[in-house]
Amino acid sequence: MSNNVANVLTVNQLRIYQWHKESIVYNSESGDMHLFLSFNAELLILMLKQVDKVRIILKVSENYQVDKQQAELLLDNLYLEYKTLNLID
Amino acid sequence: MLDSKDSLKNIKADLNYSGLRFKTGPFNIAVTSDIPAVAKHIFLFYSHCFSKTSSEFIDLHIEVNSVGGFRRFYKPQVTFVFDGYEPFIPLPIEQAPAMFEWGLNWCIANTAHQYLIIHSAIVEKNGKGLILPGTPGSGKSTLCAALINKGWRLLSDEMALLSLSDGLVYPAPRPVSLKNKSIQIIKRYAPNSIFGDVVVDTIKGDIAHMQAPKSALVKQTTPVTPAFLVFPHYQANSKKQFIIQPKSRALMTLAEHAFNFNVLGEEGFECMAKLVEQVDSYDFTYPDLKSALEGIDSLV
Numbered sequence: 153m154s155n156n157v158a159n160v161l162t163v164n165q166l167r168i169y170q171w172h173k174e175s176i177v178y179n180s181e182s183g184d185m186h187l188f189l190s191f192n193a194e195l196l197i198l199m200l201k202q203v204d205k206v207r208i209i210l211k212v213s214e215n216y217q218v219d220k221q222q223a224e225l226l227l228d229n230l231y232l233e234y235k236t237l238n239l240i241d
Numbered sequence: 242m243l244d245s246k247d248s249l250k251n252i253k254a255d256l257n258y259s260g261l262r263f264k265t266g267p268f269n270i271a272v273t274s275d276i277p278a279v280a281k282h283i284f285l286f287y288s289h290c291f292s293k294t295s296s297e298f299i300d301l302h303i304e305v306n307s308v309g310g311f312r313r314f315y316k317p318q319v320t321f322v323f324d325g326y327e328p329f330i331p332l333p334i335e336q337a338p339a340m341f342e343w344g345l346n347w348c349i350a351n352t353a354h355q356y357l358i359i360h361s362a363i364v365e366k367n368g369k370g371l372i373l374p375g376t377p378g379s380g381k382s383t384l385c386a387a388l389i390n391k392g393w394r395l396l397s398d399e400m401a402l403l404s405l406s407d408g409l410v411y412p413a414p415r416p417v418s419l420k421n422k423s424i425q426i427i428k429r430y431a432p433n434s435i436f437g438d439v440v441v442d443t444i445k446g447d448i449a450h451m452q453a454p455k456s457a458l459v460k461q462t463t464p465v466t467p468a469f470l471v472f473p474h475y476q477a478n479s480k481k482q483f484i485i486q487p488k489s490r491a492l493m494t495l496a497e498h499a500f501n502f503n504v505l506g507e508e509g510f511e512c513m514a515k516l517v518e519q520v521d522s523y524d525f526t527y528p529d530l531k532s533a534l535e536g537i538d539s540l541v
Contacts, residue, residue, distance in 0.1 A: 158488065158518060167507065169514055174489035176514070180507040187493050 163200045166239065168193060182238055191215055195230060199240055252288075253280040262292035262299065266402070266413030266461050268349065269297050274305040274341075276319060278438075282338035285437055286416040286450060289458050301348045305341045307334060323348050332443075339440045339448045342418060346399055349413070350500040356402040356411065357512045358500040363401040363410055364393040366541045369468035370410050372401050372520070374498040377445075380475035380533070383423040386451055387530055388537065390431035395457035396465060400500070405512050408519070409464035414457040416450035424449045426530060469540055470495070470522040473533070481532040484524045491522035 158169040167178040175193035177186045188196070198208050205227070213223035234240045255261040260273045261283065269292065274280065304322040307313060308331050318331035321344035328347055332340050350358050361374035362385035371393070375381030382398050389395040396412035403410050416437070419427055424439060424447065435452040470491055471483075486494075495513055496502050502509045521540075527533035 156488065158514070160514075167510065169489070169492070171487065171489050174487060176489050176492050178507070178510045178514075180510075183503055183506055185493065185496055185510065187489055 161197070163197055166196075166200070168197065170194070177239065179237075179239060184237070186237060186239070192230060195227070196234055196239060199231060199234065249280060249284045252284050253277065256280050256283070260302075262297070263287045263290045264292055264297075264461075265290060265415055266397075267411055268300045268353070268413060270301045270303060270345070271299045272303045272305065272341075274337075276305060276307055276334065276337045278335075279305050279337050279341055282341060282437055282450070285435070286452055289455070290461070301345070301352070303341075303344065303348065305337060305344065336440050336443050338437060338450070339418075339443055342416070342450065345415070349402075350400065353402065354501055354504055355406070356404055357502070357505060357509050357516075359401040359403060359495065360399070360498045360500060361401045362398045363396040363412075363465075364388050365396060365465040366393045368466065369541050370396070370465035371469045371471060371537065371540065372410070372467055373471055373473055374401075374495065375473055378475065379473050380423075380527075381473055382417060382419055383426060383475075383530065384473055384533055384537070386417045386419060386423070386427045386434075387430055387534055389417070389454055389457065390427075390434065391534060391538070394460060394465075395453050401467075403467070403512060403516060404464070405505070405508055407464075408467075408512065408515055410467050411464045412457070412461050414453040414461050416452055419449050419451060421446040427451060430530065467516055467520050470517070470520045471525045471537065471540075472523070474524065474526045475528075475533075476526050477528060479526050479528045481528065481536050482526045483536065484526075486522040486524050488517050488522065492517045 158171050161168050165179060165181045169176045170190050170193055173190055175188050175190045177193060209220055209223045209227055212227050213220050256274045260271045262271050302324055306320060308318040308320050317334040319334045319337040319340055320327055320331045321329050321340050359374055361372050362381045364371050364385060373381045385398040395414045398417040401410050437450045439447050439449045441447045492514060
């Protein structure tokens with residue numbers, strides 16, 4: 153992914169523009185727009201695609217250099233945040 | 242274009258009875274008014290674009306009239322009516338020309354949803370469109386007024402009309418609205434510019450309008466490709482500085498400046514995202530007009 157050209161994708165009702173560091177998520181149902189770190193937007197995509205939680209925990213653990221327990225906690229918090237923002241069911 | 246029939250007297254008569262038609266960019270407008278100051282304002286700033294045919298579709302029907310009744314004898318007021326609806330409370334009659342301009346802005350922002358409408362000045366040089374979104378006090382109108390006196394073409398000092406269909410920005414060149422200290426700054430900077438009367442003590446302070454240059458009016462149907470998105474920040478005693486704005490941040494900030502983003506929904510978002518992808522975005526801090534103009538000129 154280049155710094156200047158976005159990777160653009162649609163998952164469910166979300167339109168996602170991913171740049172190098174940050175991403176914009178647009179919810180076409182609510183009309184809300186969100187700014188996330190691109191890594192967190194990637195996690196959102198994985199959650200939406202219902203990728204196995206163990207695999208996502210591993211990814212978080214590698215990215216943030218934390219153990220799997222901490223990674224799971226981070227992921228759970230992120231899941232709750234996305235749920236609050238109506239980005240995932 | 243202006244001809245000998247377009248005397249102030251005739252304009253007053255048209256405004257009072259049949260309504261006066263003019264064109265600004267893509268919009269055909271019909272206005273009626275019984276207020277001499279509005280006639281003078283229209284004569285000064287819109288004579289170049291009166292419609293000579295009555296067959297064209299009218300986009301906006303506007304009335305700017307004095308409020309009737311007993312009140313007119315001790316505290317005369319002006320009211321703005323759009324398609325039979327009054328979007329604003331009446332204002333003192335001295336503010337009628339400013340109310341006409343504000344009302345026209347409101348009508349365009351609330352009806353022209355074939356465009357994503359960004360609250361910004363928009364100018365062009367060498368085929369490159371420069372969008373200057375700005376919060377009040379950022380200096381966007383002052384910068385715009387100075388730039389158009391320095392070879393840039395005015396598309397608008399108030400709103401960028403970004404077409405949803407082709408991504409180009411369409412002009413609607415009208416008088417540039419200047420406030421408070423900016424009025425004297427631009428009068429000094431461009432002494433040959435033509436200004437209307439200063440309207441004092443409005444909700445925005447003192448207001449004066451500056452005539453749009455003829456070069457802008459000649460090209461009022463020629464759109465431009467946006468090339469730069471510059472968020473100006475006037476800051477006394479600062480250092481002139483361009484900071485590249487990440488596209489993600491530019492998109493978030495731009496959404497705050499779009500009048501009809503919520504109305505357009507996904508179509509508006511896509512249009513805005515494509516704009517951000519296409520342009521170079523900067524935060525631009527400047528301490529004075531001279532350095533601001535040098536900085537912006539350096540972009541092209």
